[in-house]
Amino acid sequence: MDKFTISDFLNRYSTSDKCLEEIKNLRFPEGIKCIVCKKVTNHSWFYAMFLMINTRAGISSKQLQRELGVTYKTAWRIGKQIRTLMADDIKFEDGVVEIDETFVGGKPRMKERWDTKTKEVVMGMVQRDGKAYLRHIENTGKWALLEQIQAHVSPKVRVMTDQYFGYVQLKKHGYKHKSVNHRITYVTKNDVHTQNIENVWSHLKRGIYGVYRHVSKKYLQAYADEFAFRYNNRKSSGQMFFNLLRQVSLVKMISL
Incomplete structure (x- = not known):
C-alpha cells in the first residue's frame, strides 16, 4: 500500500468492531486456538x-x-x-421440590443407603416442572442432608421425600414436609411422590454405568452437573x- 489516506483509514477502521477484528487477525492469523493444546480449533x-x-x-x-x-x-x-x-448453584424459592439421595460407584446391585465405603453419595433436588440440583456429599446423615436443603431450598417450598430417617427433622426446621412410604405405594392420594427425582437418577446411572463406566470421587460433582444441566434444559436442545x-x-x- 503506497498511500494510506484518512479516507482509507475511515473505511478500514470505521467501527470499534473493525479495529478489534484487525488486531485479532494480526494476533491470530490462523484463527484463535487454545494456548495449551494448540490444535483444538x-x-x-x-x-x-x-x-x-x-x-x-x-x-x-x-x-x-x-x-x-x-x-x-x-x-x-x-x-x-x-x-x-x-x-449451576440453584435455589428453590417456591413450588414442590422432591428430594432424595442415591449411591453411585461400586457394584450397581449394592443399594444400601449406608454403603459409603464402596459408593459415593449424590443428593438430588427436583422442582416439579422445573429444574434439578445435584450435589455430591460425604454421607447420608441427617445433618449432611439438612445442610444442603437449607442452602438451596426456601421454607416456602413444599418438600417431598421418601421416609428415610434423615428427613424426619425437616418440619422442626420450618419446612412443609410430606413423605411417601415406598413399601406401600409410590404415589399417594395427595400426589406425594418422588418420581421426578427417581427419573433423574435413572439418567444419571445410565450415563455413569453405561457410558462413562467409572467416575472418580474427584470428578463426580462435574458429571452430576452435566446431567443436571441437560435436565434443566430438556425442553429445548437448541x-x-x-x-x-x-x-x-x-x-x-x-x-x-
Whole structure:
C-alpha cells in the first residue's frame, strides 16, 4: 500500500468492531486456538459442546476423540472443561421440590443407603416442572442432608421425600414436609411422590454405568452437573446449546 489516506483509514477502521477484528487477525492469523493444546480449533470446541448436550446419557472421551480427531487426553480435557460451564448453584424459592439421595460407584446391585465405603453419595433436588440440583456429599446423615436443603431450598417450598430417617427433622426446621412410604405405594392420594427425582437418577446411572463406566470421587460433582444441566434444559436442545455458549462468554480464562 503506497498511500494510506484518512479516507482509507475511515473505511478500514470505521467501527470499534473493525479495529478489534484487525488486531485479532494480526494476533491470530490462523484463527484463535487454545494456548495449551494448540490444535483444538473453535469449531472443535463448538462441536464437542453440541455432542455433549445432544445425548441423554452423555458421551465418552473415547467417542469425543473419534469425533474430533484429537488425542484421548485432549478429548478428556475438553469434556472436563465443558462440564465446568454446566455447573449451576440453584435455589428453590417456591413450588414442590422432591428430594432424595442415591449411591453411585461400586457394584450397581449394592443399594444400601449406608454403603459409603464402596459408593459415593449424590443428593438430588427436583422442582416439579422445573429444574434439578445435584450435589455430591460425604454421607447420608441427617445433618449432611439438612445442610444442603437449607442452602438451596426456601421454607416456602413444599418438600417431598421418601421416609428415610434423615428427613424426619425437616418440619422442626420450618419446612412443609410430606413423605411417601415406598413399601406401600409410590404415589399417594395427595400426589406425594418422588418420581421426578427417581427419573433423574435413572439418567444419571445410565450415563455413569453405561457410558462413562467409572467416575472418580474427584470428578463426580462435574458429571452430576452435566446431567443436571441437560435436565434443566430438556425442553429445548437448541436453547440448551446457546445457554451453554452464554456460559463460555462469561468465563475469563479456561485452564486445562
